Amino acid sequence: MSIKDLQRDWEDMAELDPLWAIISVPEKQYKKWDIEEFFKTGEIEIERLFTIINKLGNPKNYHRALDFGCGVGRLTRALSKKFEESIGVDISSKMISLANEMNSSYVNCKFQLNENSNLKIFENDYFDLIYSIIVLQHISDPEITKSYISEFVRILNKDGLLVFQIPSYIPPSMRIQTGAMEFSNLRRGGEDSKFLYEKRKLNPIRMNFLPEAEVIRILMKQKAKILEIKNDGMAGSEIESRTYYITK
Numbered sequence: 609m610s611i612k613d614l615q616r617d618w619e620d621m622a623e624l625d626p627l628w629a630i631i632s633v634p635e636k637q638y639k640k641w642d643i644e645e646f647f648k649t650g651e652i653e654i655e656r657l658f659t660i661i662n663k664l665g666n667p668k669n670y671h672r673a674l675d676f677g678c679g680v681g682r683l684t685r686a687l688s689k690k691f692e693e694s695i696g697v698d699i700s701s702k703m704i705s706l707a708n709e710m711n712s713s714y715v716n717c718k719f720q721l722n723e724n725s726n727l728k729i730f731e732n733d734y735f736d737l738i739y740s741i742i743v744l745q746h747i748s749d750p751e752i753t754k755s756y757i758s759e760f761v762r763i764l765n766k767d768g769l770l771v772f773q774i775p776s777y778i779p780p781s782m783r784i785q786t787g788a789m790e791f792s793n794l795r796r797g798g799e800d801s802k803f804l805y806e807k808r809k810l811n812p813i814r815m816n817f818l819p820e821a822e823v824i825r826i827l828m829k830q831k832a833k834i835l836e837i838k839n840d841g842m843a844g845s846e847i848e849s850r851t852y853y854i855t856k
């Protein structure tokens with residue numbers, strides 16, 4: 609799956625049901641998320657992160673945070689209360705427009721579109737914190753995922769903290785995701801996305817993994833230091849998911 613295909617899928621979801629595409633709990637599908645309740649989940653998530661940050665002792669500075677795969681800025685907003693500047697990056701221009709609209713009163717939040725499999729838009733050692741959860745798991749091409757992980761290390765400050773989540777194992781029976789494949793094929797054939805989502809009950813969101821050993825190999829190549837690897841249960845009970853806490 610190319611980066612353009614991935615982008616098209618997220619543009620569709622940003623149009624169809626953006627908040628559910630971000631936190632996909634069944635009871636909130638078809639635009640049932642209350643916006644305040646939705647953003648509250650971001651506050652809770654960042655408070656949880658800060659209990660871990662306090663134990664790890666990194667980052668040392670609080671100038672700039674990156675929320676990679678920011679969606680509508682659920683976490684960018686919460687991070688903006690802790691950092692001088694909080695930058696959200698997303699592959700979907702519609703997610704970025706929504707993020708700008710929904711967070712217009714959070715003046716130290718900035719949102720940037722990135723349509724590439726690299727993060728050349730940022731210079732080396734730029735961020736004190738890089739945070740990315742429930743994003744890499746949706747990228748089907750492992751080469752793209754690996755590229756982002758290398759790039760995270762490159763743009764992380766020496767005293768910074770990189771935190772990212774990705775499943776390490778999906779049982780073979782769950783790897784073929786027929787609904788997502790059907791959505792993509794019909795969409796490529798010109799079918800209307802609203803019809804596929806609302807009437808056919810299909811969506812393009814996929815779940816992927818990268819074995820822990822692979823992730824460690826990339827991090828070692830980049831001379832990153834692994835502070836901790838946690839089992840996080842973020843991808844459901846049948847999928848093993850890890851969160852990596854990294855510095856350099």
Ligand SMILES: C[S@@+](CC[C@H](N)C(=O)[O-])C[C@H]1O[C@@H](n2cnc3c(N)ncnc32)[C@H](O)[C@@H]1O
Pocket residue numbers: 614618629630631676677678679680681682683697698699700703722740741742743746747
């Ligand atoms: C499930 S949402 C999670 C949003 C956010 N991390 C949160 O927890 O609120 C996944 C987001 O990642 C974005 N995304 C997917 N692939 C991406 C990529 N290659 N680069 C940047 N953003 C990406 C999608 O557009 C979507 O907004």
